[in-house]
Amino acid sequence: MILSEKHKHFLQRAAFGPGIADLRNDIDIADLMVGSSGKQSIDIVVRPQSKDVKTDAGQRKELIQAARKQVFALNAAWVHQLVSPDIRAREKLTFFWHDHFACRVRAPFLIQQQNNVLRDHALGDFASLLMSVSKDPAMLQFLNNQQNRKNSPNENFAREVLELFTLGHGYYNESDIRNAARAFTGWSFNVMTGSFDFRERAHDDGMKEFKGKRGTFSGEDIIAIILEDPRTAQFITEKLWDFYVGDPDATIINSLSREFFNSNYNIGQLLDVIFSSEWFYASQYRGNRIKSPVELIAGLMTQTGGTFQNAQSSLYIQRALSQVLFFPPNVGGWPSGTSWIDSSSLAFRLALPALLLRNSETDIDLKDDGDVNNIINEATSKKLDFRVDWELIAHTFSRHNEQETLDALEYYLLARETSKANKRIVQKFAGKGENDTVFFKKAFTAFMSLPEYQLC
Amino acid sequence: MLVSRRKFIKHSLLASSGTLLIPSFLKALEHPATTLAERKVVVIQLSGGNDGLNTVVPYRNDVYYKSRPGIAVSSAQVLKASNELGFNPGLTKLNDLYDRGYLAVLNNVGYPNPDRSHFRSMDIWQSASGSESSLTTGWVGRFLDASCNGCATHRAIELDDTLSLALKGDSMKGMAMKNPEKLYRSVHDTIFNDVVTQNLLNDVEGQSLRYLYKTMAETKSSAELIHQHAIARSSQATYPDTEFSKRLKTIAELIKADLNTRVYYVSLAGFDTHVNQQNQHQRLLETYANGVHAFITDLGSQLMKDVLILTFSEFGRRVTQNGSGGTDHGTANNVFLFSGSLKQKGFINESPDLSSLDEGDLIHRVDFRSVYASILEKWLEVPSQNILKRSFSTLDFI
Numbered sequence A: 001m002i003l004s005e006k007h008k009h010f011l012q013r014a015a016f017g018p019g020i021a022d023l024r025n026d027i028d029i030a031d032l033m034v035g036s037s038g039k040q041s042i043d044i045v046v047r048p049q050s051k052d053v054k055t056d057a058g059q060r061k062e063l064i065q066a067a068r069k070q071v072f073a074l075n076a077a078w079v080h081q082l083v084s085p086d087i088r089a090r091e092k093l094t095f096f097w098h099d100h101f102a103c104r105v106r107a108p109f110l111i112q113q114q115n116n117v118l119r120d121h122a123l124g125d126f127a128s129l130l131m132s133v134s135k136d137p138a139m140l141q142f143l144n145n146q147q148n149r150k151n152s153p154n155e156n157f158a159r160e161v162l163e164l165f166t167l168g169h170g171y172y173n174e175s176d177i178r179n180a181a182r183a184f185t186g187w188s189f190n191v192m193t194g195s196f197d198f199r200e201r202a203h204d205d206g207m208k209e210f211k212g213k214r215g216t217f218s219g220e221d222i223i224a225i226i227l228e229d230p231r232t233a234q235f236i237t238e239k240l241w242d243f244y245v246g247d248p249d250a251t252i253i254n255s256l257s258r259e260f261f262n263s264n265y266n267i268g269q270l271l272d273v274i275f276s277s278e279w280f281y282a283s284q285y286r287g288n289r290i291k292s293p294v295e296l297i298a299g300l301m302t303q304t305g306g307t308f309q310n311a312q313s314s315l316y317i318q319r320a321l322s323q324v325l326f327f328p329p330n331v332g333g334w335p336s337g338t339s340w341i342d343s344s345s346l347a348f349r350l351a352l353p354a355l356l357l358r359n360s361e362t363d364i365d366l367k368d369d370g371d372v373n374n375i376i377n378e379a380t381s382k383k384l385d386f387r388v389d390w391e392l393i394a395h396t397f398s399r400h401n402e403q404e405t406l407d408a409l410e411y412y413l414l415a416r417e418t419s420k421a422n423k424r425i426v427q428k429f430a431g432k433g434e435n436d437t438v439f440f441k442k443a444f445t446a447f448m449s450l451p452e453y454q455l456c
Numbered sequence B: 001m002l003v004s005r006r007k008f009i010k011h012s013l014l015a016s017s018g019t020l021l022i023p024s025f026l027k028a029l030e031h032p033a034t035t036l037a038e039r040k041v042v043v044i045q046l047s048g049g050n051d052g053l054n055t056v057v058p059y060r061n062d063v064y065y066k067s068r069p070g071i072a073v074s075s076a077q078v079l080k081a082s083n084e085l086g087f088n089p090g091l092t093k094l095n096d097l098y099d100r101g102y103l104a105v106l107n108n109v110g111y112p113n114p115d116r117s118h119f120r121s122m123d124i125w126q127s128a129s130g131s132e133s134s135l136t137t138g139w140v141g142r143f144l145d146a147s148c149n150g151c152a153t154h155r156a157i158e159l160d161d162t163l164s165l166a167l168k169g170d171s172m173k174g175m176a177m178k179n180p181e182k183l184y185r186s187v188h189d190t191i192f193n194d195v196v197t198q199n200l201l202n203d204v205e206g207q208s209l210r211y212l213y214k215t216m217a218e219t220k221s222s223a224e225l226i227h228q229h230a231i232a233r234s235s236q237a238t239y240p241d242t243e244f245s246k247r248l249k250t251i252a253e254l255i256k257a258d259l260n261t262r263v264y265y266v267s268l269a270g271f272d273t274h275v276n277q278q279n280q281h282q283r284l285l286e287t288y289a290n291g292v293h294a295f296i297t298d299l300g301s302q303l304m305k306d307v308l309i310l311t312f313s314e315f316g317r318r319v320t321q322n323g324s325g326g327t328d329h330g331t332a333n334n335v336f337l338f339s340g341s342l343k344q345k346g347f348i349n350e351s352p353d354l355s356s357l358d359e360g361d362l363i364h365r366v367d368f369r370s371v372y373a374s375i376l377e378k379w380l381e382v383p384s385q386n387i388l389k390r391s392f393s394t395l396d397f398i
Helices: A005-012 A029-035 A057-082 A088-100 A108-121 A124-134 A135-144 A156-166 A174-183 A219-226 A230-244 A249-261 A267-275 A292-305 A311-320 A343-357 A390-396 A402-415 A418-432 A436-448 B004-016 B025-030 B062-067 B089-099 B117-128 B139-147 B180-188 B190-198 B207-232 B241-258 B277-304 B369-379
Strands: A187-190 A195-198 A208-210 A213-215 B040-047 B105-110 B154-160 B261-270 B307-315 B331-341
Touching: A005 A029, A005 A088, A005 A267, A029 A267, A057 A088, A057 A108, A057 A311, A088 A108, A088 A292, A108 A124, A108 A135, A124 A156, A124 A219, A156 A174, A156 A208, A156 A219, A156 A230, A174 A208, A174 A219, A187 A213, A208 B307, A230 A249, A230 A267, A249 A267, A267 A436, A292 A311, A292 A343, A292 A436, A343 A436, A343 B180, A343 B190, A343 B207, A390 A436, A402 A418, A402 A436, A418 A436, A418 B190, B040 B117, B040 B154, B040 B277, B089 B105, B089 B277, B105 B369, B139 B154, B139 B261, B180 B190, B180 B207, B190 B207, B207 B241, B241 B261, B241 B277, B261 B277, B277 B307, B277 B331, B307 B369, B331 B369
Parallel strands: B040 B261, B040 B307, B154 B261
Antiparallel strands: A187 A195, A208 A213, B105 B331, B307 B331
16 A cells, blocks of 8 residues: 555645545656546536426425425535545535635525536636636626616625635725626526526616726626736635645745736646645645535545435534535635634534444534525434445455554544554554454544544 | 643642643633622524514504504503513513513614625624624624633533534634533543543644644533533522523523633524414514523522623514515514613613614614623623724613
8 A cells, every 4th residue: 555645645635635546556646636637517407497487385385395405415416526536626626616706595506507617617717717607697696796787786796706706805996896896787697597698788888997997898898807917816826825735825825826827817727836846745734724524524435435325414514514515604605724613513523433433323403593494404314324335444454463554544544643642542442353344443433533633 | 821831730730630631721720700790691592583573562553563464463462561562472471570670672773784684694693793794703702802812712601512603703712512411421532531631732733733632622621610510500490391491591500600601692593483473483482581581580689680681683574474474584673681780671762663664674773783882891891892893882771
């Protein structure tokens, strides 16, 4: 079994940690990136047809129930897909973009459509990604742009595009927002088919002033001007650095940002540079980043090879840890780092591996936000159904020398070495004389219950 | 603030075997209840958007009855309190507290540009932001930051399994626990306990990992302190048999045991009454009132002098009923304040004005952040401006 430190760190960051299949001859990082960034759309929800839909209360109720089920299914599908080896690098990056372009709507088709837009453009150029997301019906609905009309503007969409998606606070003023909002008037969508629709009559084609330039700007023009500002490249580079690397290094970030700008915002190229640079593998960046809940769950799946037997289990855990895919708390996205950690969330995260690997029930009740229509309040069974092939694991890590086996497991599971005291704790917990599958189950459980497992 | 090596060793010699080696353990013990009568706040959050108009009923108002032909609380059923307002029949016990001078009702509380989304409006109330911004910390968390830097996490306790935004500060966070026994068990679970007791914080490297170990140590030390207090004073008083009352009972036990927690936070859900609301709403209000009444009775008049209970909901509901025998999301609402030290009692401001609405919704007269400011400045005695990000005038109920 060969897994170099570099290879391991790459997998911790570009994906969700190494899996059993990654324990083979060391391969080239570049190959790995290509080999694991394939693409697979999520296609569970059928595009609605433009029909005259007159429904009565009973039919409406059925439709709402059906929609709820579909959103559960979308969540489960994405969780399942996140860890698929041939596409996981793109999937993790799609997850990054989902947080960056945070959006929360109810219609299953719109949710799915946006998710595929993010996935399609994840490794492409940011200009196309930005344009596609800005015209995406889910985003337009979430940020109320159908209500943004000539003579009656709604600035929400324009504000968030500038503040959260591109330039960041302080690099534009209120007048820019007003003018941008005017330029985006008419950007709407067909509620029946879920497609972008430009409403000419609602569009304000008058003279506008935006970031020092004057013209009868359209929404497309505004986006072009935003992209002409290197500040946009800086903003995105900083966020990608925070997600993939760690504490900021201004010099390196500035240099990456310039390259990113000059490459016409080529995201794939930027990531290639990051993953092939020596500094990426420096010890200060290894094992020092707190996993978000989704990363924790995906990591558990990847490293054990385990799968959830029902959508409710992974949904329950996402809710308990306050991160549910497709339901960011607001347009600013999710918190990060130590914000995920408080007494109770940490206690639950540390106890989670034992819960999952023993197929236990949990006794943690989840908060109901009071909204009868909020589908993520669905009372889910507290029995967590997670299956792992322990025979395969026992076969992969042979056990002839117990100390060596435990060392190998520590290396495989943890992003950084743990203390001597913890090694003794794991050894004691894993026990002796048990049959192989029991030993490995206990050893895995013990290592994953250490605080070091929360880091990548 | 790291304990110096010498002080650490001195304390560890005093500590008996089996206790934590991590210095942060000492924090829980380093802050005894500062004064005999340290004031406490109990925040009760009604989740879902409580229908204020059917809670505090304007039983003489024609507009009320005309707007709610199917669901209004009738003049015969209402528990008349003032000559304009009465209480929902489920609030008999609340009416008793009103009569005894423990209750102040503040009407028309809200904020400008109200948001009718549950999660947005609840975030606004919990973070004390305006509707135009999104904060990632809560007002109680920021109170901890301001008043209590480096002290134990149990200075604010939420009676739940997961921690709300309200208790998350920039550097300090409160702790969520449903009952002391469960918390104690969870930190005495083999691996958690072993890891905390057998590692030294000083030997842990890396900012993120240190934060995790520190949090584990704080959790364990708070859990043990709470456990000691809880078993010292388990309550003999009778409480209704509801989950909500159980949580209030736990709070009462901890208060009576003199635990140095300053803010307790507890929720009651189910108020999003869009459909056939009357029975459901009345039952919920009964659960609420009966619990609060048992709590106040248990504490007694002496302890209630130092306890202030705030009850709020993330928004009220629309004046006109909807087509399903219920009501939809609205705006301004009433807020209840209970204490043995109220300076203003009963209905302390004007009744809701049903004749001047904003597209069918009540218009707020009091910004909820003034309520928070009053509690922070006058009750908890800390400046409120930094905590609330702005200056808000205080009210005179305390």
